[in-house]
Amino acid sequence: MSRIHEALKKAEQERTEYGGQPEANQTVANTYAEPVSTMRGENQSAPNFNAASAFTFDSLLARCPQSRWTPDLKTMLFFQDEEHKYGTEEFRTLRSRLYQLRERQPLKKILVTSALPKEGKSFVSANLAQVMVRQHGRRALLIDADLRGPKLHGTFGVTQAPGLSEYLRGENDEFGVVQRGPMENLFFIPAGHANANPAELLANGRLKFLLNRLEPLFDWIIIDSPPAVPVTDGVLLSSYCDGVLMVVRSNATPFDLARRARQEFRDKNVVGVVLNGIDEGSSPYSEYYYAAYGRPAAKS
Numbered sequence: 001m002s003r004i005h006e007a008l009k010k011a012e013q014e015r016t017e018y019g020g021q022p023e024a025n026q027t028v029a030n031t032y033a034e035p036v037s038t039m040r041g042e043n044q045s046a047p048n049f050n051a052a053s054a055f056t057f058d059s060l061l062a063r064c065p066q067s068r069w070t071p072d073l074k075t076m077l078f079f080q081d082e083e084h085k086y087g088t089e090e091f092r093t094l095r096s097r098l099y100q101l102r103e104r105q106p107l108k109k110i111l112v113t114s115a116l117p118k119e120g121k122s123f124v125s126a127n128l129a130q131v132m133v134r135q136h137g138r139r140a141l142l143i144d145a146d147l148r149g150p151k152l153h154g155t156f157g158v159t160q161a162p163g164l165s166e167y168l169r170g171e172n173d174e175f176g177v178v179q180r181g182p183m184e185n186l187f188f189i190p191a192g193h194a195n196a197n198p199a200e201l202l203a204n205g206r207l208k209f210l211l212n213r214l215e216p217l218f219d220w221i222i223i224d225s226p227p228a229v230p231v232t233d234g235v236l237l238s239s240y241c242d243g244v245l246m247v248v249r250s251n252a253t254p255f256d257l258a259r260r261a262r263q264e265f266r267d268k269n270v271v272g273v274v275l276n277g278i279d280e281g282s283s284p285y286s287e288y289y290y291a292a293y294g295r296p297a298a299k300s
């Protein structure tokens, strides 16, 4: 093997390894091709994609046309150009923290979890993905992996299926489940319709394959999940992720349940906790921000 060939091969390996953290906007010709046989469980049909085909961002753009989204503008904070909408600064701060962490560790696939329902996992996942793509050229993929109580499709005003469930059952390929809407570089995989045991679907090997295929094309992959205390899906999902972000709802999550959720992820990389739903007046950062730049006009 010539030296040039060796160097090219090494560079290719480095690009695809986690440690390199390539920026997704560098064109990555992802020719990742795990043999289908290694990811297929017994008695499961092969997904209907050609694993060896080149899978690039351009092919994703070409085959996933933009669709019309009708997001809930009250809770989806970045779809309008209201730079100072309440909550947006907190998400920018969260983004900065994650970038700081990423300087020290591989961090691209983030699971958003919490102990209980209604704590704001979907809210945080969706707005985190949005704030990521507010930075020029950054690409984010949001995946609704809450197969038991999917909500993100409703929040964005898009169709629920085909989505992750259909992909995991081998009924659709990536191009069939990835959606893109009006916000540049924000991509979304809805949950789809899980008609089998969601935990079994998530563990059948195809999710890992999907993430391996998509990872090189994005700067961030944010995964929404069901509550961690009642069901094990979150812990399972975390094994495919680089980091776990826990959401705790202010004045709502009981301390012992928050601690129990933390325990569930004791051997995982918990990168932070988002305290969600604090009163507008009690955010120290907002006070600082508004004092310095003027309070935004009251919303109607």
Ligand SMILES: Nc1ncnc2c1ncn2[C@@H]1O[C@H](COP(=O)(O)OP(=O)(O)OP(=O)(O)O)[C@@H](O)[C@H]1O
Binding pocket: 075, 114, 116, 117, 118, 119, 120, 121, 122, 123, 124, 146, 149, 151, 225, 226, 227, 276, 277, 278
């Ligand atoms: N900080 C917030 N500001 C305004 N609304 C919020 C906030 N956090 C959550 N919500 C709203 O509260 C409701 C519950 O939040 P969300 O659906 O994100 O919780 P969840 O943890 O994903 O719940 P589940 O486990 O049932 O999926 C939603 O209507 C959401 O829009």
Ligand SMILES: [Mg+2]
Binding pocket: 121, 122, 123, 146, 151, 224, 225
């Ligand atoms: Mg949710």
